[in-house]
Amino acid sequence: MSRKQPPPPLAPSLTAAIIASYKGERLSKFYHGTGTATFINGQVYAGTFWMGHMHGKGRIVWPDGIVYEGDFDYDELSGHAKYSWPDGSVYEGGVLHGLRHGLGRFSQGDVAYDGEWVDGREHGVGTKVYDATKGIAYEGDWRDGLRDGAGIMRYGKKLVYKGSWIRDMKTGRGCMQWLDRAETYDGGWLEDHQHGFGVHTWKVGKLKNREHRYEGEFANGVRDGYGVFYYASGARYEGHWEDNVKHGLGLFFFEDGTIYEGQFDNDHMVDANDNKPKNAELAPTMILYVDDLVKGTEKEKARGVKAAQNAVLRANTDLRLVYRHYATRAGASAVLTSGPPTSDNHLDLMEMRELWRFSAECRLHNVTMGKLDRYLLVIRNAQNKAVKKLRIQREKKRRHVHPRSIDAIETPREKWTDVHDPDRVILYREFCEILVRLAWDDALERGEVDMTVADAFTCLYEDKIHDHASARIEPMEALSLEVLDAPLQAIFRKYRDTLEPIFAKYARLDSDVAQQPENDIHISVRSFVLLLREFGAMGTMSVSALLALVRKPSEDDESDDDELDPFVLEADLIYPEFLEALTKVARAVMGVPSVPLPVTVAQYIHATFLRDKAPQYLRRNSFTRRQSSLVLGPVQE
Template sequence: MKNPSPASLYAPFRYWKAAMSDRKPSSLVCFPYSYEGEKVHGLYEGKGFACFEGGNTYKGMFSEGLMHGQGTYTWADGVKYEGTFVKNVQMFSGRYTWNDGSVYEGSIKDGVRHGFGFFRSGIHPISYIGYWCKGKRHGKGTIYYDQEHTSWYSGDWVNDVKEGWGMRCYKSGNIYEGQWEKNVRHGKGRMRWLTVNQEYMGQWVHGIQHGYGIHIWFLKRMPASQYPLRNEYVGDFVNGKRHGHGKFIYASGAVYDGEWVCNKKHGKGKFVFKNGRVYEGEFIDDNMVEYPAFLANAMNMKGLNSICTGNHFGTGKELEKTNSTQLTFCFYCNVKLYLLKKFAVLRHITELRRIYTFYSSLGCDDSFDNTFLMTKLQFWRFLKDCRFHHSNISLAEMDRILRDKTPVEEIHCPHETLLFRTFLSYLIRLAFRIYHEEHKENSPYLSKCFLEMVSRNIIPTACYVQGILFSEEGCTVLVMNSYLDKCWGIYRAFCRPSTRPPFELTMKMRHFLWMLNVITSISLFCVVTSALFAQFI
């Protein structure tokens, strides 16, 4: 996606700034050569009409010889001001009209736009409504670039420049929402390319993706599709390209986690195929070092164009054709696990997929492609609804059991996403942990444990949301989505390492109460300080 050219995007403002220049008090000629109206003690008073040298005129209220009150001042070049005057100065509120049809209506201070106001160009389809400061857009405001209002920006302004947080909707329908600096995307933000069904969430530097981010390629599909995945990259970007460490999840179910250089797999990485096979080693220029026969261009996929540079990504399908004897396998060799997969999981696969889809969509906006990935927070909601924690095992202990290779500090991270196969794997492991004592004498006991969990925990209670979190009221969800990142940061700041392996960061009740005490003290300090300052102002 090419970024809009600043020159083309802001070209109309060259005309705008010239056309809507403010007429400051110094431009008002205050010594009329003719006057019609009332006088008191030789001074203009009440309603009157004055003509000034050069052709400027004023019609309105006078007080003590000065323009004061409601009136209309017309310059010789056609510019007109209608509004309030205070001792010859335009103040409070008024309306400027230019001879080309441009109009400003709103707050005025010392003859310039200051406060809330509306401007509409008479020649170009540009309009702005929002706050001004000393004649410049400053504060919250919305600018429309066309009459249909399909292209607009709404957000923060600083001295006529987009600065701070704002949302930009382009005429194509593409939308950016996030931080701005000097009229370009800069900071944290989300860009949606609706025209090509792509989305990027992460860091921007001078209008280009740079830093940590998530890029998603949406695939149009029916609801409850059999393969609820999309192509997704999570990791580092440099100048708009995947560069550094990152994970690519393919719609086929394959996953690459490793190093990237200029949009290509390069360095150490791990590739997991959709059938469970694993290659872990060196990659050079998108190719596996040990198997150079697999060319990079053989992995390209037309539907996976780059973000804005026209590069391509691999699908992972060709790698799956590798001779099985040449790759490391990651699959179940135990006969009991095979029986479990064949007779237990597949027996309930449709219901489990429906449950996964239900919980993965809780608290989420509508998806472009009817696809949702379950987060750890949604997985916890599922576990609570199905009363897994009633089996003498807490949610924190479940996180430890299901840790795998998750870093210690991220064991309880609510942002972690779970593929459907990971969801099934977690259920199998929890079933064994909870019910293996009851069925260890019966073979195959792993299959019986899983069936026991499905019949006792999942089928009767799944998809019936309990408690406040993700309730139908929706208020909690909106607040949670807005402050989830901040809450996670606060949690990590106040939690302490656990005394039990793997010694992850956890928050006990006393830590939580201490956190509330600190926050309350800070809030009380702010209130007291504000009150003290108010006494001296």
């Protein structure tokens, strides 16, 4: 149906000037109805006319063999039509003023585009297949015939890019995956090159089962600027890069915990000997920075630390198996049967979310996700104190050093924007030190004030970690593990924009909010109870029953569920623990055995927070985008 006002009838004198012959229906002296017209330039039109104008349905063939078949709007090629070219190219879809416009599909040999068009060019959203046999295709935004906006480019079956484009080039934020070699780059791009901040992970070794990881700055496709490199061996480098190699000032943390700070030249340490301890051949193969846990004189502290290191080394083979088991994301059902690590069968890199799962499966009581995150921060800061000692030693080697220059040396600090980042890497040595600190805190909570740090670790290892797969998992603990799995994580991502502002709002209500670091957002159980009450989300559940769900059970928990525990009310929940608590409440309030838990949780969230119950403040999302990554895993397609 034409949107134009009908034009005046086309005068016969004008049609005679452009049409050589006509066969068909007429109305008086005008071409009107169905007919065929041959133009003086050789093109032929067959279709309907209206008072001398081509209008309605028709087919036009040009002398060069191009064919248009479809709608005509008072002599204009507009509407829905099909173009055919002599080389076999075909377009079918919307047309405006003779140009492809609107939705349409164009194919030319192996190339095909299906999507939106504007003025004859790909513009809007569409999919272009460059080679169907090889699987080369782009799906996403277009502008003026070029890839521009958000899109996915598949370079065959082995290479995929998902992210931002500007004028046909990868520019902005994007993720490239080399599927055949388990390599990923996620970060900034500029004109088809990695540029800006990014995270690059790839496999190394003969079996390609060891992982390197770089987090830092790129320029023109190579590491350039400041960055952190995590080696598959368990070592870590923090410092400057130039043209893909370590160059300039940097810190190198060896696998055993030894530290080098100084200049690098073309990937090499300028003077590694300055950082080697005396009698290096007698040094342990793993250094733990746990001096703060040991009391006594300097000699007693040294003996206590060495004893703790030896205790860890005695369990080294088993601990490496455990680390690798979780680092490779084997999941709860995997069995540790792959044998001891070798040079070719070593380690992937554990991330914080795997440490959370490890804690749950080993039934480490009184250990929250937030506590584990803060352990790593303590460990990194302890390493940084050792860096300060190195700096002081280096200054003292200089002649005529002024005491004030020693006092001016600062301890480097971790600059984490989010303490609870589930993607944060935990190296094997750091994993071991977390266990030592966890064991010591557990011993103190049990009143074992006379126990050594080494004995505390051995006790924890033998009771909880060694052969932990044989431990019986309680139903509530099994639910905690299910929260970490993909189906429930998909539900949390779906409702992220609803849940995150609620969490942020009630986190600000806690009395200790002024003391909360900006990068350590959490909510107290007291505020969680208030949240559920204000939203009417507890059903018939009592507060004591709610606390029984949320409370982390202790080893010898004989408390009466009917008694309110004030210490539970003041416990804190980070965002993933908040989601876990919601899941437990959802099952208690709405759970039906025949209904899958993810369905129950989705129904509970929708019924509680999305039925005109959300206060006005929740319409403004004050939660940072970085915090949104606390849903435990990346989005899976």
